[in-house]
Amino acid sequence: MKNLAIIAVTSAITLAGAITIYLSQTIFKYNNIKNNFPYTNATMEAYPYTNTDTPDDFKDFNVKGISFKAPDDLTSKYPDAESGLQEGILINGSSDSDDLTVLVTDLTAPTMPKYYGNDFFNSSMKRGMDKMGYKVPENLYELSVLLGTIDLKDCDKFSPSQVNSFYKLAVLRDTMKPSILGYGDTDVVYTSTHKYYHTADKCSFIFTEQKNDSGNYKLEITLYNNADPDHYQEILIIGKDSRTIQQIANTLTVSE
Numbered sequence: 542m543k544n545l546a547i548i549a550v551t552s553a554i555t556l557a558g559a560i561t562i563y564l565s566q567t568i569f570k571y572n573n574i575k576n577n578f579p580y581t582n583a584t585m586e587a588y589p590y591t592n593t594d595t596p597d598d599f600k601d602f603n604v605k606g607i608s609f610k611a612p613d614d615l616t617s618k619y620p621d622a623e624s625g626l627q628e629g630i631l632i633n634g635s636s637d638s639d640d641l642t643v644l645v646t647d648l649t650a651p652t653m654p655k656y657y658g659n660d661f662f663n664s665s666m667k668r669g670m671d672k673m674g675y676k677v678p679e680n681l682y683e684l685s686v687l688l689g690t691i692d693l694k695d696c697d698k699f700s701p702s703q704v705n706s707f708y709k710l711a712v713l714r715d716t717m718k719p720s721i722l723g724y725g726d727t728d729v730v731y732t733s734t735h736k737y738y739h740t741a742d743k744c745s746f747i748f749t750e751q752k753n754d755s756g757n758y759k760l761e762i763t764l765y766n767n768a769d770p771d772h773y774q775e776i777l778i779i780g781k782d783s784r785t786i787q788q789i790a791n792t793l794t795v796s797e
Contacts, residue, residue: 570708571698578711580718585689588739588748590787599788603796604645605629607764607774610792611643612785618642630724641780643789644724650772651681654716661709669706672697680770682745685763686738688714689747721749722761722777729757743767743794758783766795 574581599610611631618630631643662670662677670677673695678684688710696707721734731751739746747763762776776793778786 567699567701567704570704571693571696574696574704574708574711575693578715581691581693581707581711581714584692585686585736585738585747588737588746591739591791593784593787593791595788595792599792602631602643604631604643605647605774606796607645607776608792608794608796609643609776609789611789612641615641615643641782641785642725642778644722644775644777646722646775648772648774651717654713657713661713665702666706666709669700669702669704670710672700672703673707675706675710680765681773682747682765682770685747688717689736689738721751722775723759724777724779726757726759726779729753729759731757731759740767741794745770746793748790752783756781758786760786760790762790762793764793764795768795 595610598613600613600615602609602611602615612633614633615631616633618632629645629647633641667677675687675691675695676683678687691707691710691714693707696703698704730753732753733751735750737746737748737750739748743766745765745767747765749759749761749763751759751761758780760778762778763773764776765773776790778789780786
């Protein structure tokens, strides 16, 4: 009887340990994601302004390898600069009160966290992602879209593989969360922010749209050349006329 009691106690301890391990990898970790990564359900959407027509009187511009059409009164912020439009900042207003500003940055690539290596998307990670319907990204643009569209509702909190995979994605998303690019609008308070993605023939885009009730409108565009989707350029368009800004954005592409 004593041996049977010892066996029963040992079995109970083993079972309790197994349950604790299971809960730590499922419900407990799921709740940790829910409490510490609140933006995992704020998913990115497809860009809604692709059908915005561009006026015939828009002028062609080429800045830092990026081509676009814009109002013909858009000029270089620094007209005396030797590089001309390659300076990357264009305006159509006075230096004190710009009605429209377009800023183009140089080609760049992000600094990835040290833990993001060749084994990040290992077999265990892929198994959990596959169950949630997530595709393993093949480049930086696809990774940006993935991190922008993960949704905790896709994750089964009782599945260790799904919870562990989602947790790794949530940590990476939080680590790589970019700051909003700004120029000349430091005193503006934006009350609405939305993120979108769009894939075109030559380029792919991540859009961050910000606006407020006073009519201030900002569109930050991360442009990826489809021929080199691991690098990107930032384009910032700020003004009062959201339609004009969307019209400019719809013409963005890489120069021939």
